Structures are given as C-alpha cells and as structure tokens.
Amino acid sequence: MAHWPGPWRREEMGWIFPRRATGALIGVLTVASLLTSACANNAADNDGDLGKLSQMTMATGSTGGTYFPLGGGIAQLWSNEIKGLRVTTQATGASVENLRLLKSGEVELVMSTNGVGTMALAGDGEFKGEKHDFVALGNIYPEVLQIVATEKSGIKTVEDMKGKRVALGPPGSGTEVTAKQVLGHYGLDPENDVKPFSDTFADAATKLQDGAIDAAFTVLSLPAAAILDVATSSKIRIVEITGPNLDKLLKEDPSFSTLEIPANTYPGQAKAAQTVTNWATLYGLPGLDEEQVYQLVKVLYEKGSGIEHSVAEQITLDTALEGLGETKLHPGAERYFKEKGALD
Known part of the structure; x- marks a missing residue:
C-alpha cells in the first residue's frame, strides 16, 4: 500500500481523510454545491414551478424613498400572517433594477411602476434588446x-x-x-x-x-x-x-x-x-406557487391598509388592476380577484 504525501492517502479505490481535513473538505464541497445550485436556479427558466417556498425576497427601492419603508411593512405583514413563509426586502435603485433582478431570479417579488413594467415586457426604452417574463400580483398605490x-x-x-x-x-x-x-x-x-x-x-x-x-x-x-x-x-x-x-x-x-x-x-x-x-405595482416570478401567491394578494388587499405608512391606506382592491394593460396576472392573484368580483 503506497502512502501519499500530505494528510490524505488513497487506500485501494477510495480516499481516507483525517477528521479535520474531512470537515474542511465537506465544508468546501457544501459551499460549492450551494453555489452551483444557486447559479443553476438563477439560470433556470423562471416559468418553472418553484414549489412552495419558506422564504422570498422582495426588491424595493432606495432607503430614502417610498418603496423601501412601505415594502418593509408589507414584507413584515406577510411574514406575520402567512404560516411557513418569511419575506425579506432588498434595497435597490427601484423599478428598472428591480425588474432585472427578477429576470435573473435573484429575487421572487419586486415593486415597480407599471409603466416601467410595460416597457420591460415590450423590450423598449431602458430594456431595449432584453427579454423579460414576469407576472403581476396587483397595484399597491398610485x-x-x-x-x-x-x-x-x-x-x-x-x-x-x-x-x-x-x-x-x-x-x-x-x-x-x-x-x-x-x-x-x-x-x-x-x-x-x-x-x-x-x-x-x-x-x-x-x-x-x-x-x-x-x-x-x-x-x-x-x-x-x-x-x-x-x-x-x-x-x-x-x-x-x-x-x-x-x-x-x-x-x-x-x-x-x-x-x-x-x-x-x-x-x-x-x-x-x-x-x-x-401605479406602484407588485410583480413576481411566473413559477411562484399558486396558493402562496393567493395568500400574498389576499393579505395585501385585506390587511395592507393597516401598515404604518402614509400611503398604506391607498392599498385597495378598487384600484388593484388599473393600468396593467396586457400584463398577465399570476394564477394565484387571478383566483383572488375573481373571488372578490374584481375580475370577470
């Protein structure tokens, strides 16, 4: 049996590692596996079924604007009201950056003006030459x-x-x-x-x-x-x-x-x-779980007006679908709006 230099040695067809080396290598392999998985997820088709998630991230805006504090209040409301789901927020440059983060799969939800959303789906303006695929969950405030x-x-x-x-x-x-x-x-x-x-x-x-x-x-x-x-x-x-x-x-x-x-x-x-x-509109990945999106929308429109922010009272079912144009609704959102009579 030949001995290999260093702390590792090969025995027949396998490898034997000292305990400390084993722990270190497992850590490296675990990190590598997670990074590979994350990259694969980000590169994956966002139309794919993401299944029921225990955590979501919503891209908002700058810390000095409306999106960031209001988004934080919405995320906290969802986390408190929806069992098994924790929603966190990410400060960003707002609408344009948010939709690009959504495209890359780095976040599951974003806040954006509906005009910028329409522009992204059409591949116009700031998004010329880009292909975006996302769905609407409804408007937040005008x-x-x-x-x-x-x-x-x-x-x-x-x-x-x-x-x-x-x-x-x-x-x-x-x-x-x-x-x-x-x-x-x-x-x-x-x-x-x-x-x-x-x-x-x-x-x-x-x-x-x-x-x-x-x-x-x-x-x-x-x-x-x-x-x-x-x-x-x-x-x-x-x-x-x-x-x-x-x-x-x-x-x-x-x-x-x-x-x-x-x-x-x-x-x-x-x-x-x-x-x-x-409208400040809530958009998400098409592959989000239908029942989870149903709950997100239900909580937003039935309890969102109670968030401690000056525009929270403007979160209303009456204007949830204004100005969305040809943007598709997520099936979970569509189910909620039909139940409430806001959509035929």
Whole structure:
C-alpha cells in the first residue's frame, strides 16, 4: 500500500481523510454545491414551478424613498400572517433594477411602476434588446403626475407652459419620460417650446419658491410632502390633464390611468384637479406557487391598509388592476380577484 504525501492517502479505490481535513473538505464541497445550485436556479427558466417556498425576497427601492419603508411593512405583514413563509426586502435603485433582478431570479417579488413594467415586457426604452417574463400580483398605490405651477406664472393649462421655465425631472427618470409624453400630446416640444430644467423635485421645489422656474413635473404619492412645503410658502396651482389630448395619451399608453387629486389636498387648492397616474405595482416570478401567491394578494388587499405608512391606506382592491394593460396576472392573484368580483 503506497502512502501519499500530505494528510490524505488513497487506500485501494477510495480516499481516507483525517477528521479535520474531512470537515474542511465537506465544508468546501457544501459551499460549492450551494453555489452551483444557486447559479443553476438563477439560470433556470423562471416559468418553472418553484414549489412552495419558506422564504422570498422582495426588491424595493432606495432607503430614502417610498418603496423601501412601505415594502418593509408589507414584507413584515406577510411574514406575520402567512404560516411557513418569511419575506425579506432588498434595497435597490427601484423599478428598472428591480425588474432585472427578477429576470435573473435573484429575487421572487419586486415593486415597480407599471409603466416601467410595460416597457420591460415590450423590450423598449431602458430594456431595449432584453427579454423579460414576469407576472403581476396587483397595484399597491398610485404614483401621481402632479404638475405644480406658481400662481404668478399665469399657467393654468399644459398649453400655457409654452415659453415658460419648466422642470421636467432628472435625466433618464420616469418623471422626465412622463413630462415629455404629456407635453408632446399637448403639441409642445419639450426641448424647444419650453425652457427645460433637469431638476430633482427637491431642487425644483426650491426654485419654485425662489421664482427661478415657473412650473415643475413631479411623479409622487398623494399628498406629496415636498409640494406641501412649497404650497405653504407660495401660492401654487395644480395644472390639470384633461380633454382630447388626455384621451389620446390614455389610448397610446395603457399604463396610465386617470385620477382626481381631491380639493384641499394642498393649501390653497380649492378645487379637485384631474391628472394621470402610473401605479406602484407588485410583480413576481411566473413559477411562484399558486396558493402562496393567493395568500400574498389576499393579505395585501385585506390587511395592507393597516401598515404604518402614509400611503398604506391607498392599498385597495378598487384600484388593484388599473393600468396593467396586457400584463398577465399570476394564477394565484387571478383566483383572488375573481373571488372578490374584481375580475370577470
């Protein structure tokens, strides 16, 4: 019997390892096995049946936004209410990054605006050349287009913005995309017919107060704290989205829905204002277990309004399916909505 150098030796057709070496090798092999399995799962077809899971991860947004704290509250609610399931959250750059994480199989659930979801499924815009396959579980809350103009600017309609100084949102943002869509549908070239500013709303709010700009496009939940701050110190007007141009916008982009901003949402806003909204929507992998998704959706719409967050009361069955367009529902979500009469 030959002896091999080092702590290992081969005996006939097998290997004999000292105890410490055995433990170390088993650890290495276990890690390698887990990594191989994880890679295989991520590379697998997300349409495959994932079976009943004991843990899910939901991608949310940045720690300073709405998605992260609200998503944390939703995840905690699910973990408390659904037996055998623990849901955790992951901070991200929000919608675009989230859908790419879902595509890779790194997470099971994501929060995203429905407009970005529609774009991803179509392989347009930020997702040009990419192929995405995911399903909707329902809307969470409205992300409302709120066009704020100073009263002294004289802006009462979108058309009145011609020649005015207008903040369109940060470059590449959903706000900028929406602003350009709306201006275009009202016959205004966003580069030539207005004086465009590429500001975050925090910066735009300061400029509105200082009189450095005349109006700003924002996509925010209701009520928006930043707009409240501006309205407290300055006289503002919420510019409405109405008329035939609105009808054309809704027809061309089904991710939009109409929404009325109630009177007195902001100081000095005596009348309700009509606008459009995208939705913060919950998406998931197609292969998630039907019964688990049914429970996720049931808990979200029956108990979600009790989450301690300012927009939680806007989680409602009445608007759960608005603006989803051609996006497929997960069978578990579809079953719940049919039971509740929200879907034929």
